[in-house]
Amino acid sequence: MNELPWPPPKEVLDSARIGLDEFNRYADESKLDELKYRLGRYSRTGEDRIILSAGSDLLLREAVHLFSPLRKTITLCPSFLPTINSARQTAGSMTRIRLPLPDFRLDLEILEREIKGPCLLVMDNPNNPTGKTVISPTEVEKLLQKQDLMVIIDEAYYEFSGVTCAELVDRYENLMVTRTVDKVFSLAGARMGYGLAGDLFLKELSSFFIYLPRVTMYAVLAALENVDIMLERVEIVKEERDRLLERFLHEGIEAYGTSANFILIRSSIPDVVDELKKRGILVRDISDQMPPGFIRVTIGKREENGIFFREYLQLSRNRSPSH
Amino acid sequence: MMNWPGCGQSIRKAELKTDPGDDMQMKKIGLVVNPVAGMGGSVGLKGTDGDCYRKALEMGARPVTPFRTRDFLNNLTKTDLFHFYTASGKMGEDILKDQGLEYTVIWQIRVNTSAEDTKKIIGLMVKEKMDLIVFVGGDGTARDVYDSLRLEIPVIGVPSGVKVFSSVFALSARAAASMLERFLEGAKLQEEEVLDIDEEAFRGNILSARLYGYLKVPMARELLQAGKKASSTGTSARENKEEVSRYLDEEMEENVLYLLGSGTTMKSLTDRLGIPKTLLGVDAVNNGKLLRSDVNEKDILELYGHYPRRKIIVTPLGGNGFIFGRGSRQFTPEVLAQTGKENIILAGDRDKISCLDCLHVDTGDLEVDKSLAGMREVIVGFNERIILEVRY
Incomplete structure (x- = not known):
């Protein structure tokens, strides 16, 4: 799974306990409004643009189901699989554009050329699982001017990439940006995502309302008061990510850097995922959307990354002939 | 050309008095050409083993390996860093002489060559401590090389057979030349698979492959073809194939000649149409009816004379993404040139296509390969496509 290795800060856990004490109650709307206000400030958009969701995947699914039936859905290959599967259920037609090796660049x-007639464009930026920032806000803005095009940009890894289209939602009714607190706020177990929606999305998704679990609501409220801690963690992860990548490249192993909290390795070790699992290390096999051998490795604590590096190298050396 | 003890060949470069391999800087590169590999392809035979070679000749098959070998040699650089060792005549010498490259003959072939020649030559090359061996052929040749070589010396496989499914082969003859360059630059080595294709089953329309062994190749993943991946089976894969075939069926036009390539996705389409399918061959269909089954190049060109509107539907090979140049060799450069890029429909199952980084063509004709290159869509479901690049 793709998570942060540290538990939430004490302040966040203390706040979540308030929600636990009131577990017999639904989340109250004034607190939900406060949450939207704080998310609005954090995202530098108005609170009225925030749509709360129990995980960003749920909001993505809702939006895709709503807008894809009479449109051609365009997305990437590879991409976040639940979104693709949602589109497949309802889309009038679907086209995925391959992000090819070695740099996973989007053409x-x-x-x-593909945006013709009514279209829904869904892109994760940075892309999952390549971790590549595939499009800039300027390029997105250019696309948004096309007629009858709805655009959803999934920014689940925004805090790692620093690239966002959030500021465009005020000006473009046909744009929605989705994000999550799962990763950067160390709140994967709380399952909360949110959308920054342009007017058209706000209108069509007006009936989409989620009573967040009370514990989640309090936890996120506190997390948004402790953004500095989160940003420090992001910096640690980025440093570790680059350090780990460097070590693999130094060993001549095919590895790819990302703008997210993971690296990719193209492994030639047979059954590498199972072999690592036997050693207590979990990595994501992404060969269902990538050429054989690709694994996604989430950055952990420094000592965890060290263990992974050593174990991988040992497996690799047991296998490869040298020149 | 130089002589080799016992070979009785003349020396072409008189100043070259010692074995060039003695020079520490000069790499010793063996070259083994299987002169009959690939000849069955255009005539619709599934190989050139045994009696099939004679049959291929009777059917007007033309040699393929000289073109592939020439393509490889033409793209070589740094020729001052190595010296070729080869067999006489059509197993290497003829082409090297034509290309004006320096070489030494280490084995005299008879008029009719066989797998035993390949094994013998490889054995000699092991004895004489080649740094690397280049072989031109298909999976059968790779097996012969493996039998005499194992992991002792690295190889580069130049694809030229009808069946080229092993991952020891380069993507094309040009890619093989780049691999040699990488080797000279000191590339690391990796082990790749040699597959044993069941000849009898293959001729009987079944692709049955087992791992035969491993050969060492220079590490250059982007230049190597990935091994063929078996088609997905199971309920979801079958449903997906049905979805693709339903879409193709709805899109098929009246009075158009359709040439359906090999594979289970095409079989799903013909099942839907209620007609038989040559699983590892090409079938001609018009207005939902089977015109001719298991057609070869000659048949196709003849049919083209009668059908001005024609389309080819093919499935990229799983694992390596080849659309032309492996598998259905009946789609020759001539056929493809007459068909036109716009009349080629690509379709395949979703799981298989989702894993491909790009598609490949290696028809043996550079101009045709170039004309097929670029971004193409592959139908992977009902009204569902993946766009990816065709490379050559």
Whole structure:
């Protein structure tokens, strides 16, 4: 799973306990409004643009189901699989554009060529699982001017990439940005995502209302008061990510850096996922959307990354012939 | 050319008095060409083993390996860093002489060559401590090389057979030349698979492969073809194939000649149409009816004379993404040139296509390969596509 290795800060856990003490109650709306206000400030958009969701995947699914039936859905390959599966259920037609090796670059010319007639464009940026920032806000803004195009940008890894289209939602009714607190706020277990929605999305998703679990609501409220702690953690993860990547590259292992909290390795070790699992290390096998051998490795604590590096190298050396 | 003890060949470069391999800087590169590999392809035979070679000749098959070998040699750089060792005549010498490259003959072939020649030559090359061996052929040749070599010396496989499914092969002859360059630059080595394709089953329309062994190749993943991946089975894969075939069926036009390539996705389409399918061959269909089954190049060109509107539907090979140049060799450069890129429909099952980084063509004709390159869509479901690049 893709998570942060540290538990939430004490302040966040203390706040969550308030929610636990009142577990017999639904989340009250004034607190939900406060949460939207704080998310609005954090995202630098108005609170009225915030749509809360129990996980960003749920909001993505809702939006895709709503907008895809009479549209051509365009997305990436690889991409976040639950979104693709949602689109497959309802989309009038679907086209996925391959992000090819070695740099996973999106061919914008092809993308523009594909946008014809009513379309829904869904892109994760940075892309999951390549971790590549595939499109800039300027490029998104250019696309948003096309007629009858709805755009959803999933920014689940925004805090690691620093690239966002949030500021465009005030100006473009046909844009929604989705995000999550799962990863950067150390709150994967709380399962909360949110959307920053342009007017058209706000209108069509007006009936989408989630009573967040009370514990989650209090936890996120406190987390938003402790953004500095989260940002420090993001910096640690980024440093560790780059350090680990460097070590693998130094060993001549095919590894790819990302703008997210993971690296990719193209492994030639047979059954690498199972072999690592036997050693107590869990990595994500992404060969269902990538050429064989690709694994996604989430950055952990420094000591965990060290163990992974040593174990991987040992497996690799047991296998490879040298020149 | 130099002589080799016992070979009785003349020396072409008189100043070259010692074995060039004695020079520490000069790498010793063996070259083994299987002169009959790939000849069955255009005539619709599934190989050139045994009696099939004679049959291929009778059917007008043309040699393939000289073109592939020439393509490989033409793209070589740094020729001052190595020296070729090869067999006489069509197993290497003829082409090297034509290309004006320096070489030494280490084995004299007879008029008719066989797998035993390949094994013998490889054995000699092991004895003489080649740094690397380049072989030109298909899976059968790779097996012969493996039998005499194992992991002793690294190889580069130049694809030229009808069946080229092993991952020891380069993507193309040009890619093989780049691999040699990598080797000279000191690339690390990796082990890749040699597959044993069941000849009898293959001729009987079944692709049955087992791992035969491993050969060492220079580490250059982007230049190597991935091994063929078996088609997905199971309920979801079958449902997906049915979804693709339902879409293709709805899109098929009246009075158009359709040439359906090999594989289970095409079989699903013909099942839907209620007609038989040559699983590892090409079938011609018009207005939902089977015109001719298991057609070869000659048949196709003849049919093209009668059908001005024609389309090819093919499935990229799982694992390596080849659309032309492996598998259905009946789609020759001539056939493809007459068909046109816009009349080629690609379709395959979702799981297989989702894992491909790109598609490949290696028809043996660079101009045709170039004309097929670029971004293409592959139908992977009902009204569902993946766009990816075709590379050559």
